[in-house]
Amino acid sequence: MSTTELNLQKGKAGARAADFIAFVADKKTEQVLKSYVLEQAMPHTHIAIGGVNDAITLLAKLDRSPLFLLVDLNDSAMPLSDLARLAEVCEPSVQVVALGERNDVGLFRTLLQIGVRDYLVKPLTVELIKRTLNVSEGKVSQVMRLRAGKTVAFAGTRGGVGVTTIALNVARHLAENTQRRIAYVDLNLYGGAANSMLGIQTNNGLSDVLQNVHRLDPQYVERTLVAKGSRLFVLSAELDFGTPHPFEDNSLERVLRLLCENFHYVILDVCNLADSLAGEAFDHASRVYLIADRSVHSTRESIRRLRFIEDRDNNPTTSLLLNNVTSAAAGMVEPADFMAAVGRPVLYEIPYEAKAVTIAANLGEAPKDKTTxxxxxTITRIGGDLTGQHPNIERTFFQKLRLRRS
Structure with a gap:
């Protein structure tokens, strides 16, 4: 059994032996928890490989229950019965967080009904624990995020790398194939390409809501959105060039909060990283995709922009996409060299299919040609990353595998 610092000898009456106790089923999760307690400088903790039975054995020996208790249900055949046994050795004040591998809404609701404060699905991350446990206030944060949409930002290392093309097609895929409601926010206040690629006109809704952020309500925001079908809605603007921003800093936060209350995904098309809206977008994004091409300039900018995106309090999960915006030519940076220079892997490399994709964009349609x-x-895979569903991609892979073997 691997354990962090904890003196299991009984202390003074009324003193807790530990603030945080966790039993997890695997080494990777254990290491994440150790990183978390070190970052939070929590002196009295106990983290070990084990399950509910191990937690019961330990807690039965202690005079006081911990403030926080995290238990892994991975090896539990009857999780509700096991948690009921655990409750018998816990004080009513202990705040229990369950951990598992099943993204099961029914199980989650049942756990909340029996008193578990939250249920986290692996893989566990330090950021997820920080959002769950409020150490400064000594309580588990209220479960609000399950009823809120996810904010996803797309940005590029330079102009022309295909940010809007990729972001817009991901939004369209989610709306048409996963039955989610999507809000697409084009942060180019002076006229981005999203509207023309969808065949719609802007109503300057983005400028409107940013100027009136102090009197926004859901109905107000809904009226500023331009619909493209029943599940995809666009918020954009087309100010005259030279017009200064007609709103205060930090206005975007209120708009995003209202959108997340009404949409499954809020897709942010981030244009100019020097714009204050870009910083606000990254401050409130849970996921960021940075798109680069195979040029030396783009490689260098990837390093700078990754640092800019990730050097903020919310530390959004950031992935690199390598887009082949031109046909292969001598002098391009090879993908392996690109990853070595940037110091991290590329999530997906997008093949060169510029002609058919461009024709579809000019027609305001989704690319449907077989050459695309x-x-x-790739768009489907990105959508699968966001929803956690990859059935079609996996079936295609195994079909190809069987064909190779036959």
């Missing part, structure tokens, strides 16, 4: 299969599969 590679592009569309």
């Amino acid at each position: 299969d590679g592009f569309n599969q």
Whole structure:
């Protein structure tokens, strides 16, 4: 059994032996928890490999229960019965967080009904624990995020790398194939390409809501959105060039909060990283995709922009996409060299299919030509990353595998 610092000898009456106790089923999760307690400088903790039975054995020996208790239900055949036994050795004040591998809404609701404060699905991250446990206030944060949409930002290392093309097609895929309600926010206040690629006109709704952020309500925001079908809605603006920003800093936060209350995903098309809206977008994004091409300039900018995106309090999960915006030519940076220079892997490399994708964009349609299969599969994979669903991609892979073996 691997354990962090904890003196299990009984202390003074009324003193807790530990503030935080966790039993987890695997080494990777254990290491994440150790990183968390070190970052939070929590002196009295106990983290070990084990399950509910190990937690019961330990807690039965202690005079006081911990403030926080995290238990892994991975090896529990009857989790509700096991947690009922655990409750018998816990004080009513202990705040229990369950951990598992099943993204099961029914199980989550049942756990909340029996008193578990939250249920986290692996893989566990330090950021997820920080959002769950409020150490300064000594309580588990209220479960609000499950009823709120996810904010996803797309940005590029330079102009012309295909940010709007990729972001817009991901939004369209989510709306048409996963039955989610999507809000697409084009942060280029002077006229981005999203509207023309969808065949719609802007109503300057983004400028409107940013100027009136102090009197916004859900109905107000809904009226500023331009619909493209029943599940995709666009918020954009087209100010005259030279017009200064007609709103205060930090206005975007209120708009995003209202959008997340009404949409499954809020897709942010971030144009100019020097714009104050870009910083606000990254401050409130849970996921960021940075798009680069195979140029030396783009490689260098990837390093700078990754640092800019990730050097903020919310530390958004950031992935690199390598887009082949031109056909292969001598002098391009090879993908392996790109990853070595940037110091991290590329999530997906998007094949060169510029002609068919451009024609579809000019027609305000989704790419449907057979030559765009590679592009569309990448869009589907990105959508799968966000929803946690990859059925079509996996089936295609195994079909190909069987064909190779036959």
